[in-house]
Amino acid sequence: MSATTTSTRASRARAAKASRAARLPGQRLTLGSFLGSGFLWLYALIAIAPLVLMVLNSFRTMPEMAKSPLGLPLQPTLTSYQKAWITADFQTYFFNSIFVTVASVLLSTAVSLLAAYAFSRTKSRIFTLLEGTFLSGLMLPVYLAILPLFFLLDSLGMVSNLWSLILVYAALGIPFSTFVLTGFFRQLPIELDEAAKLDGAGSFTTFLRVHLPLVRPAIATVIVFRFVPVWNDFFYPLILIRDQKAYTLPVGITRFFGEYQTDWATLFAGLTLATIPLVVLFLLATKQIVSGLTAGMSK
Amino acid sequence: MPVTNSRRSRNTGITLSRRAGMVFVLPALILFVIFILYPLITALSYSLFDWTGIVRGDFSVFDNYVTIFTQLPYKDAIPNAFVHNILLFVGAMVFQNTIGLGLAVLLHRVRRFKRFFQTVYTLPYLVSPLVVGYLWSLMLSPLFGPVNAVLKGIGLDALAQPWLGNPTTAIWVVVFVTAWQWVGFPVLLYGAALGGIPDEIDEAASLDGATPWQRFRDITGPLLLPAIGTVSVLTFIGAMEAFAIPYALGGSAGNPAGATDVLSLLFYRTAFESGSSNAIGTSSAIATLLFLFIFGVALLMTWLMRRAERRLY
Numbered sequence: 190m191s192a193t194t195t196s197t198r199a200s201r202a203r204a205a206k207a208s209r210a211a212r213l214p215g216q217r218l219t220l221g222s223f224l225g226s227g228f229l230w231l232y233a234l235i236a237i238a239p240l241v242l243m244v245l246n247s248f249r250t251m252p253e254m255a256k257s258p259l260g261l262p263l264q265p266t267l268t269s270y271q272k273a274w275i276t277a278d279f280q281t282y283f284f285n286s287i288f289v290t291v292a293s294v295l296l297s298t299a300v301s302l303l304a305a306y307a308f309s310r311t312k313s314r315i316f317t318l319l320e321g322t323f324l325s326g327l328m329l330p331v332y333l334a335i336l337p338l339f340f341l342l343d344s345l346g347m348v349s350n351l352w353s354l355i356l357v358y359a360a361l362g363i364p365f366s367t368f369v370l371t372g373f374f375r376q377l378p379i380e381l382d383e384a385a386k387l388d389g390a391g392s393f394t395t396f397l398r399v400h401l402p403l404v405r406p407a408i409a410t411v412i413v414f415r416f417v418p419v420w421n422d423f424f425y426p427l428i429l430i431r432d433q434k435a436y437t438l439p440v441g442i443t444r445f446f447g448e449y450q451t452d453w454a455t456l457f458a459g460l461t462l463a464t465i466p467l468v469v470l471f472l473l474a475t476k477q478i479v480s481g482l483t484a485g486m487s488k
Numbered sequence: 489m490p491v492t493n494s495r496r497s498r499n500t501g502i503t504l505s506r507r508a509g510m511v512f513v514l515p516a517l518i519l520f521v522i523f524i525l526y527p528l529i530t531a532l533s534y535s536l537f538d539w540t541g542i543v544r545g546d547f548s549v550f551d552n553y554v555t556i557f558t559q560l561p562y563k564d565a566i567p568n569a570f571v572h573n574i575l576l577f578v579g580a581m582v583f584q585n586t587i588g589l590g591l592a593v594l595l596h597r598v599r600r601f602k603r604f605f606q607t608v609y610t611l612p613y614l615v616s617p618l619v620v621g622y623l624w625s626l627m628l629s630p631l632f633g634p635v636n637a638v639l640k641g642i643g644l645d646a647l648a649q650p651w652l653g654n655p656t657t658a659i660w661v662v663v664f665v666t667a668w669q670w671v672g673f674p675v676l677l678y679g680a681a682l683g684g685i686p687d688e689i690d691e692a693a694s695l696d697g698a699t700p701w702q703r704f705r706d707i708t709g710p711l712l713l714p715a716i717g718t719v720s721v722l723t724f725i726g727a728m729e730a731f732a733i734p735y736a737l738g739g740s741a742g743n744p745a746g747a748t749d750v751l752s753l754l755f756y757r758t759a760f761e762s763g764s765s766n767a768i769g770t771s772s773a774i775a776t777l778l779f780l781f782i783f784g785v786a787l788l789m790t791w792l793m794r795r796a797e798r799r800l801y
Binding site: 221222225226228229232233235236237239240242243254255258259297299300301303304306307308310311312313315316319322323326328329330331332333334335336337338340341356357359360361363367379382383386392395396417420421423424428438439442443446453456457460463464467468471472475 | 502503504506508509510512513515516517519520522523524525526527528530531534542587590591594595597598601603604605606607608609610611612614615616617618619622623624626627632633634637638641668671672700721725728729731732735736752755759760768771772775776778779782783786787790
């Protein structure tokens with residue numbers, strides 16, 4: 190694109206901005222924008238109503254719910270939480286889930302950081318091939334490999350061991366994490382490496398001291414985005430965990446759902462407990478998630 | 489997530505030797521090979537043998553594949569489950585590319601409450617699919633489910649029914665719940681893509697007298713194409729792999745009467761609940777076909793998407 194077109198375009202855009210600013214107050218009240226915001230509110234209601242009912246009902250009692258399915262918890266009670274947490278053993282499932290999620294996300298982020306750094310700082314066919322292999326993991330229905338995986342872990346005596354889940358999830362996180370992190374490392378100027386080298390730093394020191402602090406936003410994105418599927422996963426623990434003491438939340442919930450089928454209040458409390466950590470994480474990191482996605486999208 | 493388009497940044501200087509690079513890649517490579525590559529390749533090979541329990545028997549070439557296409561229950565269950573997976577994909581696509589895209593476009597113009605809306609739309613996407621499934625099964629319960637209560641409350645008693653007990657409505661519940669959960673994802677992705685489009689382009693067009701619909705069709709729409717492609721590929725993979733929501737809504741058997749069965753449930757049942765002595769052989773054949781189908785279509789979609797992008801820019 191030539192310089193003249195750019196400048197014409199820029200000045201035209203400036204004019205457009207000015208004219209739009211002048212028109213805006215009038216436009217705000219059109220029928221279209223009224224319907225638009227109506228739609229935004231309506232869908233917000235559809236998206237959140239079931240979740241709100243879940244939380245509200247977890248503070249009510251069963252008879253109350255039978256009487257009015259949509260009522261408010263007029264005398265809120267924590268009995269259901271107590272029942273879910275202690276009697277139904279949610280405390281065990283909860284801490285198992287925390288341990289598995291945190292350990293696997295940290296492990297997969299650590300190995301992915303190293304690999305991504307290598308991909309961004311080398312140029313050789315073998316690394317291109319490896320990068321492509323990792324990336325293809327994004328499109329592979331990996332859970333179909335469960336039988337050999339089960340036999341492998343069984344032969345290592347690791348069935349029902351939380352570390353089996355941690356290692357599997359760490360491996361599953363590699364495609365997404367290296368993909369995002371490699372993009373970020375590639376944006377860091379090569380002069381940084383050269384400067385560090387002149388100062389006498391080796392590759393690992395350069396990686397640790399110079400690059401790692403600079404890709405912190407990407408690390409946060411990767412951690413948040415891996416946390417969600419690992420915390421929520423149901424398939425692997427269903428098959429790899431046979432001992433109730435090692436159940437993670439999703440498997441614990443299936444058990445509990447069968448057992449407490451008529452005790453809705455307790456069911457709602459259990460479902461809420463399984464959801465809280467993610468909502469908290471998300472509320473803390475919305476900005477991070479959105480900016481991380483934007484960074485991933487831009488060229 | 490293959491979010492970016494193929495263009496890479498210029499910064500690909502070489503500062504690591506091949507050997508140092510290998511040392512950096514090694515930990516990830518070991519994990520990837522042991523827990524992904526090796527089991528995947530082994531799973532494919534399992535399908536070519538005859539099994540007795542966990543003992544591998546003779547090499548049987550394609551016998552297991554013949555079995556799943558000619559013998560009951562597989563020859564009926566596979567097409568049934570496959571159709572349901574396709575319905576999940578189509579349902580999610582229709583939902584996402586109308587409601588999801590609409591919400592993202594509207595949200596892009598909004599200033600007030602933007603963050604609030606973004607959060608609210610994304611919440612269902614964060615909740616575990618299993619929790620989502622169980623939650624909706626309670627919501628739709630014929631006994632004291634709030635959905636029927638609302639329908640009766642607004643005078644639509646005739647519509648109140650046991651949604652999950654009826655084979656004709658049950659699969660649509662699964663489709664709806666899946667789509668409901670996923671809407672937040674395109675809202676985020678399309679939102680990010682819209683944020684990457686310079687306002688000036690749209691403003692220049694509007695100055696040239698283009699109507700909002702023309703601007704969307706000729707400018708914003710095409711620029712969103714990479715994001716639409718990404719969402720489509722991921723939706724396809726997600727729909728073909730669906731497991732937790734159907735499990736929560738219809739149990740591992742896809743109740744009622746297989747009306748909510750999907751391929752991964754079928755695979756799970758065949759491998760772990762069928763009691764057949766050749767369970768490993770047949771389930772691996774199902775897995776292999778599913779694997780080839782998902783990977784093949786995902787690759788094809790990505791390739792088509794790249795080509796469309798290249799033609800546009």
